Structure formats: C-alpha cells, structure tokens
Amino acid sequence: MDGIQIVWFKRDLRTHDHMPLVEAARAGSVLPLYIVEPGLWQQPESSLRQWRFIGQSLRELDQSLKALGAPGLIVRHGEAVEVLEQVRQQFGKAALWSHEETGNMWTFCRDAAISRWCRCNNVTWQEYRQDGVVRRLGNRDGWAAHRDRFMALDLAPQPARIRGVSILSDPLPVRPVSTLADDDCPGAQPGGRTAGLMLLDSFLQQRGVDYARGMSSPLSAADACSRLSPHIAYGTLSMREVVQALRQRRREVKADPALSAWRRPLAAFEARLAWQSHFMQKLESEPEMEWRNLHPAMADERQSVDPERFAAWAEGRTGWPFVDACMRMLHHTGWINFRMRAMLAAVACYHLWQPWREAGLHLARQFIDYEPGIHWSQMQMQSGSTGINAFRIYNPIKQSHDQDPEGTFIRRWVPELAQVPDAWIHEPWRMDASLQARSGCRIGRDYPAPIVDHEAAARKARARLRAAYRGEDALEASQAVMARHGSRKRRADGGRTGSARRNDGQMGLFG
Structure with a gap:
C-alpha cells in the first residue's frame, strides 16, 4: 500500500496488542498521531485530572515508539477532520488506521465526520476491535460468545521496527483547552503503561488475594481492588492482555493447592471484566x-x-x-x-x-x-x-x-x-x-x-x-x-437471567 500510514491513537495509548499499528507498519511508513481535540475537551464530562493521566501516558507512548525506530508520537491540536486533511495535503495519498471507540455522542458524531472525509478523499480507514464490544449488534443473543472468542485470540505482536516519518509535532499542552477548570487531585494515580503493568502484576501476585472480601469497603478497596480501570479506559493496557494474564494466573492457582485462597477472588475479578464489556455494549447499541x-x-x-x-x-x-x-x-x-x-x-x-x-x-x-x-x-x-x-x-x-x-x-x-x-x-x-x-x-x-x-x-x-x-x-x-x-447469562437451573428489575452489576465494576 502506497502513501503514508496514519495510526490514530485515541483510547489505546500503547504499542503492545495494537493491531492498527501492526498492520500499518506492514503497509508502509507510519505516522503515529494523537489529536488534542478542543471539542472533546469542551464536553461537560471532561476534566483536567483525566487529561493529566492521558498526558503522562502519551509521554510514555512517545518513548515506546522511539524505541521501535519511529521519530516519536506526533501531537496535533485541532479538530480531527482538519488535522487529518492537513496531513493528507502534506503527504498526498494516505491510509488511516485506528481502533473502534465506544465513546460519548460527541465522539460518535466525530467518527461519522471522519468516515465522510475518508470517502470524499479516497482514504481507506481500517478500524479494529480492542474489547468485547460488537458493532451493529441487533440484540444480545450470542453476544457473550463473540466477546469470549475475541478475548481468546492471540495478542497482536509488537512491531519489531517501525518506519516512521518526520513531521512537526505540537507541544503536549498543560491543559487541552484554556476553558478547562482547575482541578486539584493530589492523590491521582499516575498514567502510563509501566504503571499499569506494575499494578497488574502486584494485583495478580499479591494484592488480589483480598479482592473478593476487600472490594466493598473504602477502607480496604484501595489496595484490594486492581486499580487498573484508568489503564483499561485509556488503553495503556488492552483488555485482552489483562484477561489473558488473569487466566494464566488462574491456571497457576488451579495447579497449586497452596494457592487455593486465590481461586474465589480471581474468579470474581474475571466476572467483573466480563461485566465491563457488557455495559459498554449497552452504549454502543443505544448511544442516546x-x-x-x-x-x-x-x-x-x-x-x-x-x-x-x-x-x-x-x-x-x-x-x-x-x-x-x-x-x-x-x-x-x-x-x-x-x-x-x-x-x-x-x-x-x-x-x-x-x-x-x-x-x-x-x-x-x-x-x-x-x-x-x-x-x-x-x-x-x-x-x-x-x-x-x-x-x-x-x-x-x-x-x-x-x-x-x-x-x-x-x-x-x-x-x-x-x-x-x-x-x-x-x-x-x-x-x-x-x-x-x-x-x-x-x-x-x-x-x-x-x-x-x-x-x-x-x-x-x-x-x-x-x-x-x-x-x-x-x-x-x-x-x-x-x-x-439484558444479560443472556444462564442460571444454574438452566434458565436465563433477565427478568425485569434484576440486578445487572455494580457501578465501577472491577476498580
């Protein structure tokens, strides 16, 4: 494939298990791009604490790309259609690669605008799944099987080397828009893949043994819960690699009677991970x-x-x-x-x-x-x-x-x-x-x-x-x-859950 290969990073701030990056690297010279979109950060649910986590993750992503031979992450300020058009005009022929995103209505409309831009400019846009969400799903029948098959697939291999292109990058801002309110959050978790991997390891090897009995009280939950939620939300870790690491740990526990205390908490955690995809599918199916x-x-x-x-x-x-x-x-x-x-x-x-x-x-x-x-x-x-x-x-x-x-x-x-x-x-x-x-x-x-x-x-x-x-x-x-x-999960008696007023999970899920 000729032309520049634009890899658009959104809520997937990593180079591991990143199929768009893998395929773009196979196709040609890669331009890894993150767009700081003013319209997104002017939405009423956006906050400076979220941006700080993303900014820390972007800095680490930049270093990861450089280690693979690319000049680094290209940051551009502006609305996505305008930024992509500027890149297309600079390089001529281009292809766009990204993960699918289940975001708010603003991101839904933005992606629709990107799709129109691609059609008008003969730009191929390849999108890939990165979680259990299934697009254009008519109802929930069979959804769980789709999710389970995706989680069992091999992780996408990290490219051995990326042929990058040199292009001017905007500085990473202290705040993405000037109107974003001051937001003091001294106890915030640090962003970046390294912090996420450390949490995953400490949870599966040490902290997680107290998960089932410690996750309900704020006295114990800060340590007993995985604390992986922001890393999954912004994709410094992929859901699939977390699920597969958990399943490997469950196999180790099953094989060693001395680790029997781990069985219930790890099973509970895996159930929460499944609920994560279940709830995201709801918004995908009904954005309103x-x-x-x-x-x-x-x-x-x-x-x-x-x-x-x-x-x-x-x-x-x-x-x-x-x-x-x-x-x-x-x-x-x-x-x-x-x-x-x-x-x-x-x-x-x-x-x-x-x-x-x-x-x-x-x-x-x-x-x-x-x-x-x-x-x-x-x-x-x-x-x-x-x-x-x-x-x-x-x-x-x-x-x-x-x-x-x-x-x-x-x-x-x-x-x-x-x-x-x-x-x-x-x-x-x-x-x-x-x-x-x-x-x-x-x-x-x-x-x-x-x-x-x-x-x-x-x-x-x-x-x-x-x-x-x-x-x-x-x-x-x-x-x-x-x-x-509604969930289609089977009950122990062979029937199905799904009666009106049933309890469908808890807020925050796996923490």
Missing part, C-alpha cells in the same frame, strides 16, 4: 442513553436540579458523614470503589431526587477512569431509570456501619468529626448539645445537619418509582429494554 432515559416511564421524572441539594452532594456536605467522606475521597484521588460509586449515585438520584444526567456529569469529571460506555449505563441503572433493574436505594447510615464500623474512614476524610465518639460517628446529629461541644463539632455550624431525612426520602422515592412503572405499557417497555440490553 447518555442523555435519554432508557425507559419512557421516567421521562418526566427528576427533570430539575435543586441547587442547594445538588451542591451539598457534590461538595461532600450532605450531613451524612459516610457519604461526604466518599465524595471527598473521590475529589482527592479521582477514584473510589464500585459500591461507593453506586451509593453516591443513589443518594443523588433517590434521596435527593436529582436528575441522573447532571449527577452523572459531576461524577464523570471526578473519575480519572471515566469510561462513557460504563458510566452512562450505570447511572441509568443506579438511578432506577432502566425498567429492568432492582431499585438499589442504598441506606447511607447502614452503609456507614457496614463499611466503616469504627469511623476510621469518616475521620480521615471529614476531619470536622475527628473527635466525635464511635457511638455517634455515623449519626453525629443525634448528639446532644453538651456532647457536641465536648466533641468540638456543633451540628449546623462545624458540620451540617442531614439535608433530608434519609428514610423518608427513600420511601418517597420508592413510591414514585413504583407508580411510574405500574401498568401494561410500562411492562411492555421494560421487556423491550431487556431484549436490547
């Missing part, structure tokens, strides 16, 4: 779920934001210590475990009755590992908007007692409560005035009272949801959602 209720019964519910309630939730000052501690940890680190993500979403959408779209945008900006395909289907599920999932109305006080019984996590992230006795740490508003004074925490002054009565709010939310989903029309709509998005 980013902003439109899956089930029409909820179309007119939760349409307005209460500024006071929303701000209290988003800033970690609801008056429920455990909820506020979770939100503050998320602000500080860009990560929190799956159960706490689900609880934060539930509190916003059930107890405070806020729109899931606005709550989802705030959480998306906080998550370094923001993955649109997981995030929006999970926001709909955790807010009761699907018509096929159980209403998971987390009790914030019960979660506090269950996941942080001694208040250790609360005291770390809500220092206003540092001197509150254990007996009152979960519900400090129940202390009398003298005990508040002795604890150095006057409710309403040093720390807020609960913004609503959580039990009354939960009852009201449940009643409104049940009323919305009542009737034959609602049931028929639920069945339609199930046919398009």
Whole structure:
C-alpha cells in the first residue's frame, strides 16, 4: 500500500496488542498521531485530572515508539477532520488506521465526520476491535460468545521496527483547552503503561488475594481492588492482555493447592471484566442513553436540579458523614470503589431526587477512569431509570456501619468529626448539645445537619418509582429494554437471567 500510514491513537495509548499499528507498519511508513481535540475537551464530562493521566501516558507512548525506530508520537491540536486533511495535503495519498471507540455522542458524531472525509478523499480507514464490544449488534443473543472468542485470540505482536516519518509535532499542552477548570487531585494515580503493568502484576501476585472480601469497603478497596480501570479506559493496557494474564494466573492457582485462597477472588475479578464489556455494549447499541432515559416511564421524572441539594452532594456536605467522606475521597484521588460509586449515585438520584444526567456529569469529571460506555449505563441503572433493574436505594447510615464500623474512614476524610465518639460517628446529629461541644463539632455550624431525612426520602422515592412503572405499557417497555440490553447469562437451573428489575452489576465494576 502506497502513501503514508496514519495510526490514530485515541483510547489505546500503547504499542503492545495494537493491531492498527501492526498492520500499518506492514503497509508502509507510519505516522503515529494523537489529536488534542478542543471539542472533546469542551464536553461537560471532561476534566483536567483525566487529561493529566492521558498526558503522562502519551509521554510514555512517545518513548515506546522511539524505541521501535519511529521519530516519536506526533501531537496535533485541532479538530480531527482538519488535522487529518492537513496531513493528507502534506503527504498526498494516505491510509488511516485506528481502533473502534465506544465513546460519548460527541465522539460518535466525530467518527461519522471522519468516515465522510475518508470517502470524499479516497482514504481507506481500517478500524479494529480492542474489547468485547460488537458493532451493529441487533440484540444480545450470542453476544457473550463473540466477546469470549475475541478475548481468546492471540495478542497482536509488537512491531519489531517501525518506519516512521518526520513531521512537526505540537507541544503536549498543560491543559487541552484554556476553558478547562482547575482541578486539584493530589492523590491521582499516575498514567502510563509501566504503571499499569506494575499494578497488574502486584494485583495478580499479591494484592488480589483480598479482592473478593476487600472490594466493598473504602477502607480496604484501595489496595484490594486492581486499580487498573484508568489503564483499561485509556488503553495503556488492552483488555485482552489483562484477561489473558488473569487466566494464566488462574491456571497457576488451579495447579497449586497452596494457592487455593486465590481461586474465589480471581474468579470474581474475571466476572467483573466480563461485566465491563457488557455495559459498554449497552452504549454502543443505544448511544442516546447518555442523555435519554432508557425507559419512557421516567421521562418526566427528576427533570430539575435543586441547587442547594445538588451542591451539598457534590461538595461532600450532605450531613451524612459516610457519604461526604466518599465524595471527598473521590475529589482527592479521582477514584473510589464500585459500591461507593453506586451509593453516591443513589443518594443523588433517590434521596435527593436529582436528575441522573447532571449527577452523572459531576461524577464523570471526578473519575480519572471515566469510561462513557460504563458510566452512562450505570447511572441509568443506579438511578432506577432502566425498567429492568432492582431499585438499589442504598441506606447511607447502614452503609456507614457496614463499611466503616469504627469511623476510621469518616475521620480521615471529614476531619470536622475527628473527635466525635464511635457511638455517634455515623449519626453525629443525634448528639446532644453538651456532647457536641465536648466533641468540638456543633451540628449546623462545624458540620451540617442531614439535608433530608434519609428514610423518608427513600420511601418517597420508592413510591414514585413504583407508580411510574405500574401498568401494561410500562411492562411492555421494560421487556423491550431487556431484549436490547439484558444479560443472556444462564442460571444454574438452566434458565436465563433477565427478568425485569434484576440486578445487572455494580457501578465501577472491577476498580
């Protein structure tokens, strides 16, 4: 194939298991390109913490390309069609290589524009799968088999050498657009493939043994969870190489009785990896779920934001210590475990009755590992908007007692409560005035009272949801959602899961 071979890196920031790079290198001289797209970074779910992780990963990708003989990664600022047209005009004939992407509606429309540009300019665009998502899938029948076959394929070999081309590269910016807000995240995970590989190894060889019992509490989850989610989201590691490394470790464990304690946690982790593809397939099959209720019964519910309630939730000052501690940890680190993500979403959408779209945008900006395909289907599920999932109305006080019984996590992230006795740490508003004074925490002054009565709010939310989903029309709509998005996993009794209101996984999945 003549002309320049443009390898467009998007959410695949690696040279390993990268079929577009392999095929482009076979075809001719390669121009490895990353486009800093202003339109993408002006989307309301984008944040500077996400860009920092990407920037660190791009620097390492640049070094990896240089080690393979290429001049390095070419960075260009601008909208993708304009940048690609500039390259085409400079080099004449060109071919475009990339991975498929399941992103938000903005990236969907951008890729459609790229497709039109390719047709108009006689540019061949070869796209390759990099995860379990199947394009143009009519329904979920047989999807799991597609995913399993892809994960079993051999990893794409890294090219021995790349014939690169020399072209001017723009500098990697401190922030991709000037309008992106300042975003202090001192506890953020570092980006780059090396950091991802270290996490994968430490999880499979050491930390993962505590995964099944440690992933639910924020006290233990930071170590017990894999922490691979941002590396999978931005592709410094491929999902396939993670799955295959996990399966190799499971074979080792099966062969050695001394490692039997690893069996359950590794099985649980592999199930989470499968759920990742399951949820991304939902957005691929119905991109509108980013902003439109899956089930029409909820179309007119939760349409307005209460500024006071929303701000209290988003800033970690609801008056429920455990909820506020979770939100503050998320602000500080860009990560929190799956159960706490689900609880934060539930509190916003059930107890405070806020729109899931606005709550989802705030959480998306906080998550370094923001993955649109997981995030929006999970926001709909955790807010009761699907018509096929159980209403998971987390009790914030019960979660506090269950996941942080001694208040250790609360005291770390809500220092206003540092001197509150254990007996009152979960519900400090129940202390009398003298005990508040002795604890150095006057409710309403040093720390807020609960913004609503959580039990009354939960009852009201449940009643409104049940009323919305009542009737034959609602049931028929639920069945339609199930046919398009429901799991086809078989039960132990030979039947299939998929009844309306079933629980379809947890937010954040594998962490």
